[in-house]
Amino acid sequence: MNAEVPASQATDIPLDPTVVDSLWAPDHKVLQVNHGSFGRVPTETSAFLHALIEVEDSNPQGWFRTVRDEIADARVALAEWIGVDEHRMGLVQNASAGMTIALNTLGPEARGRKIIFTDHIYGAVQYAIERTAARTGAVPVRLSVPLDADDDQVVAAIAAELDGAAMLVVDQITSATAKLLPVGRLARLSRDAGVPIAIDGAHAPGLIEAPVAGIEEADFWTGNFHKWPCTPRGTAALVVSEDRLDTVPLVASWYEHEPFARRFDQQGTASCANWVAAPHAVHLIEQRLGWAAVRSHMSALADAAQQLVCSALDVAVPEVGRTALSMRLVPLPAGVATDPLAAGVLRDRIADEHGIETAVTCFAGQGYVRLSAHAYNTLDDYQRLSDALVAISPTAS
Ligand SMILES: Cc1ncc(COP(=O)(O)O)c(C=O)c1O
Known part of the structure; x- marks a missing residue:
């Protein structure tokens, strides 16, 4: 494979949830959907x-x-x-x-x-x-x-x-x-x-x-x-x-x-x-899941997650040229998280009030939730995130 990878490698190979849980003990308190910053270290x-x-x-x-x-x-x-x-x-x-x-x-x-x-x-x-x-x-x-x-x-x-x-x-x-x-x-x-x-x-x-x-x-x-x-x-x-x-x-x-x-x-x-x-x-x-299968899962899940959250917030999927394989943007309402400070405040609210670690970013004065999908995520995680975003209903401050 070349560094100039295609936009999506998704073939949606399901990962065995029992194997996934054996690698990363399920955390019922905090939901991790920001592996663009840190991945969860396997328990072993x-x-x-x-x-x-x-x-x-x-x-x-x-x-x-x-x-x-x-x-x-x-x-x-x-x-x-x-x-x-x-x-x-x-x-x-x-x-x-x-x-x-x-x-x-x-x-x-x-x-x-x-x-x-x-x-x-x-x-x-x-x-x-x-x-x-x-x-x-x-x-x-x-x-x-x-x-x-x-x-x-x-x-x-x-x-x-x-x-x-x-x-x-x-x-x-x-x-x-x-x-x-x-x-x-x-x-x-x-x-x-x-x-x-x-x-x-x-x-x-x-x-x-x-x-x-x-x-x-x-x-x-x-x-x-x-x-x-x-x-x-x-x-x-x-x-x-x-x-x-x-x-x-x-x-x-x-x-x-x-x-x-x-x-x-x-x-x-x-x-x-x-x-x-x-x-x-x-x-x-590699031994338990295989990185090729993990990549495929992450990419397919990121696509599905973006569709789900964008539709829950009633916003269009943004055009980003070639999109990163397992990260996707969801636009926030105009005026929300328009600079790194405001983005950090919203990220902290989502974590403190809803127990969800996600990334909020901004580019050219537009705020985004940056979704990440890893092997240990399922579509339910993004339903929980979109419920939290709807509940918070961020508006321009
Ligand atoms: C594109 C890019 N460069 C550099 C960094 C810095 O990484 P670190 O904080 O591990 O040095 C990050 C972290 O998210 C990043 O996304």
């Missing part, structure tokens, strides 16, 4: 992680003397799982760290040149760009890309600005708008223009079988394992091209002069038990 992986932390806590010195090989094994297993050469993949805490590291490679040569990104960018990554601009004298350029833009329009908007830029920063799957961007085409375009590209694939692992296939030429790609793959939090990858193997982690460690991947394996005495436990989650889900 959580137990495995806690056993590791007990070992670490009881003999920290012994843990840190011997854990390096286990971290390396985990890294190799995760790299294999996403289909990447392990020598090009370093472990990082999260996609925010991965993107910051990519931006840190810019230096004085960036002065006066553009760092290009779109208005679909994740807010914290924009802050990282702004930091880089303040440090180097580069100029942040935020391009407007309409929600319904197709791949050709996205490529054209970026191509028009690319000449002489210091870096192109682009999402593989956008956060606020659940949109797939044509990163393969953009990676080729930026290579041809001699402009480094950093791809934010925070959502890609788990949703796309081989998230870096077709973008091997990209200078930097980062992706989270703690979202869709359901590993313990703080587990992500930074993948670099062959000519970027000199990239350094955020924190200088004793392993500074090791080859790229090993340089990232330990950052001082950061725990890393989560990294050691991470392959447990992805392999467990």
Whole structure:
């Protein structure tokens, strides 16, 4: 499979509910429909992680003397799982760290040149760009890309600005708008223009079988394992091209002069038990359910959930070009959740008053509920969410 995945992979293969419940103990109090932020860690992986932390806590010195090989094994297993050469993949805490590291490679040569990104960018990554601009004298350029833009329009908007830029920063799957961007085409375009590209694939692992296939030429790609793959939090990858193997982690460690991947394996005495436990989650889900079946279920369920909630709220399904495989937008009434602060207030109300963890996003002054569907969700979950939204009946404040 290529990074330029089709909009929907849904074939609606039902997952065995008994197996699903054995992986994720049913939670009758809180409903999770925001795996775009965090996936639920399988119960057995959580137990495995806690056993590791007990070992670490009881003999920290012994843990840190011997854990390096286990971290390396985990890294190799995760790299294999996403289909990447392990020598090009370093472990990082999260996609925010991965993107910051990519931006840190810019230096004085960036002065006066553009760092290009779109208005679909994740807010914290924009802050990282702004930091880089303040440090180097580069100029942040935020391009407007309409929600319904197709791949050709996205490529054209970026191509028009690319000449002489210091870096192109682009999402593989956008956060606020659940949109797939044509990163393969953009990676080729930026290579041809001699402009480094950093791809934010925070959502890609788990949703796309081989998230870096077709973008091997990209200078930097980062992706989270703690979202869709359901590993313990703080587990992500930074993948670099062959000519970027000199990239350094955020924190200088004793392993500074090791080859790229090993340089990232330990950052001082950061725990890393989560990294050691991470392959447990992805392999467990593969063995019990199969990731292909999980992806298919998530995609079909996200479609059905969006139809259900949009129809309950009497709103039209928005056009987003190629939509993310298991995330969908439901528009809120005009004037509701039009900025990140207001979106956060509504998200908290839905959680506090109805016990539902979901995402509320905004783009270009329009608020959305961003639906996510994972293996452990059923259509009933979205009926409960739409009942909550109808009960809250949010209006412009
Ligand atoms: C597109 C995108 N980039 C970056 C991030 C940051 O991920 P993290 O908080 O794990 O660093 C997110 C988180 O949701 C995201 O959606």
